[in-house]
Amino acid sequence: MPGIRDDLQRAFRWRGDRTDESFGADVTGWWRDAAILARIGPSLAALFPDGAPTVVMGPQSRGSLLGVLAATALGVGFAEVRKDPSRFVDSDAWWETTTGPDYRDRHLRLGIRRALLRAGDRVLFVDDWVDTGAQLEACRRLVDDSGATWVGAAVVVDALQRPDLRRNLRVRSLLHVRDLP
Template sequence: MINPQEFIKQHVRTVPDWPQAGIQFRDITPLLQDPQVFRVLIDIFLERYASANLQYVAGLDARGFILGSVIAYELNLGFIPIRKKGKLPFHTIAEEYDLEYGNATVELHTDACKAGDRVLLVDDLIATGGTMIAGKKLLERLGATVVEAAVIVDLPELGGSQLIRDAGLEVFKVCDFAGH
């Protein structure tokens, strides 16, 4: 029998040359469309974090919302959305980060969590790591302890997971696409 991580990896669709030539885009939507695959995916995270003593799951805009909210629901935890700039309606704090070509900003409500809260930070994929590091900084500015960064896919050649570890946050990935 195939292990769960390999099962999940087989259901990640690779879209060549999207959004630009030379990029191999890793598309998670097939994981979400098949209820059996989606359940296996969520169960991997539930098994890892069931006894982690968390108060929240924070999801990064936008695919981190899908994964993070389901994990939070299943673990009976609150969910914190970390959004792109200008999308949250209340008082926010912001963190800018670098992209390959330019920069971006993510925001968090100032009352999203409090000092001492233990938070799991979730997204679909780690590429360069900038969004994950920015999310970590926002949560820590509110006094939270970010327990781990959790993703479905890691692209280790882009160096993001190492940068996240260098920033003091452990990374859990379901699968990776090394050498692609």
């Protein structure tokens, strides 16, 4: 029986020509494959066997999908990081920060409700892909601001160019970008 890495590689596609502005990764095959869905959350959780997270954090939208799967495998809750968060009422308290430039050279405003991250929490970050690390660094700031402890980042694909970020943010992945077909 093939492993999760083999299945992820098989279901992945690059779309467009590498010289096209619209060239990009297509991970939607992962969501269509029930075998991948059944194993991807536990596989991400297993990247930190001694991490003992009390909550999983992930950015909307793919980080939310994968984060919920990893949180379920770990038996802990999930805290969604929102892009451009907005308060419903004045008393709706958030931790907020702005990212450095992402892979599209955008600066995103990220936030998480204060009630979802608390001092004493041990936070595992989950997402599908890390490229510049801008969202990852911003999420680490949110964890630090809340008084919680950063366990690390479990991602499906590591495309980081900076080894210092990989080390400092404790990034572990199921695949490296060079493993993709």
